[in-house]
Amino acid sequence: MKFYTRNETRKINVGGVVIGGGSPVAVQSMTNSDTRDWKATVRQIKQLQEAGCEIVRVSLPDMQAAQNVRRIKKHIKIPLVADIHFDWRIALEAVKQGVDKLRINPGNIGAKERVEALVKEAKKARIPVRIGVNAGSLKSVHNFSDNLSRAAELVKAAMQHVKILEKCDFYDIAVSLKASNIATTAEAYKLFASKRNYPLHLGITEAGSIFSGTIKSCAGMAIMLYEGIGDTIRVSLTADPVEEVKTAYSLLQSLELRSSGIEIISCPTCSRTEVDLIKIVSQMEAEVAKMKFLKKLKKPVKVALMGCVVNGPGEAKDADFGIAGGKNIGILFKNGKAVGKVKPQDWVKKLVSLIKKMN
């Protein structure tokens, strides 16, 4: 039972992946290959697919990149979103090439007539459009020094475009309102959610490196997800995009919004710890990452690796099974109850075999 409820949003269909309306929060990422190099882009998308990415976005800086959309799509299994800035004609080409969704930036897409022309084509192709507002490309946002006014400015920009689309009788809309400041972003999403029920794509833009960006993205998105806001997420990291997907799933798993796969619980270690728990946990994580069958698990598995038998089983009582350390030994337990002993060098092997048996 979740401790919070999600907002009721409209459903949109992005190439077979449903976003909104209570669907699982979808995990997105974006390539950083040169889209003009379609082979390199396909290679990267395949890595993202393998990591569990459900929707992938590519930027289309020019016509040559847009003309690669069909070719790229032929080689991948997940929906492809075209990210368009400035030139609306590139967006038209992407639609012609069979893209699954468009992302336009109100800060630079230009005149209303251009947006209307795009919407007409998106409607014919039956693909959704994301209105992706970004504080960095809206000069007016920076006229304000307080977060609430900046948030209101982001929402104002989004609403202007939402209304253009609605006037065209087009409702397959997703919206994002990203800023690099958490308070501005969270307030903007909250304000928008009070006005319209279009599904929301969450993200903290320019979040930073793998370490600081992960913390900032998770801190920001957790605030919104906890409030029931958010239908799809993209963690933005200055890193290999595969890391974005891994981080997104860990965040959603920690909030109990997605629960496929294996969750590893481990204690922080202390003076009672008598095994090399740090090493064992990193070995276990590496094994879990290799277990391709994870996606097929019917029931999520919680595995606990604890440093001692004094507090270990109690602290991990929600785990399906786990091991708590003693002097050169580990007590194997199921649902908090001791059921056997395992030597520290065999912990990972034992747990992996138990997970496999559950499958």
Ligand code: SF4
């Ligand atoms: S489970 Fe045991 S070893 Fe780990 S932090 Fe708690 S008391 Fe320390």
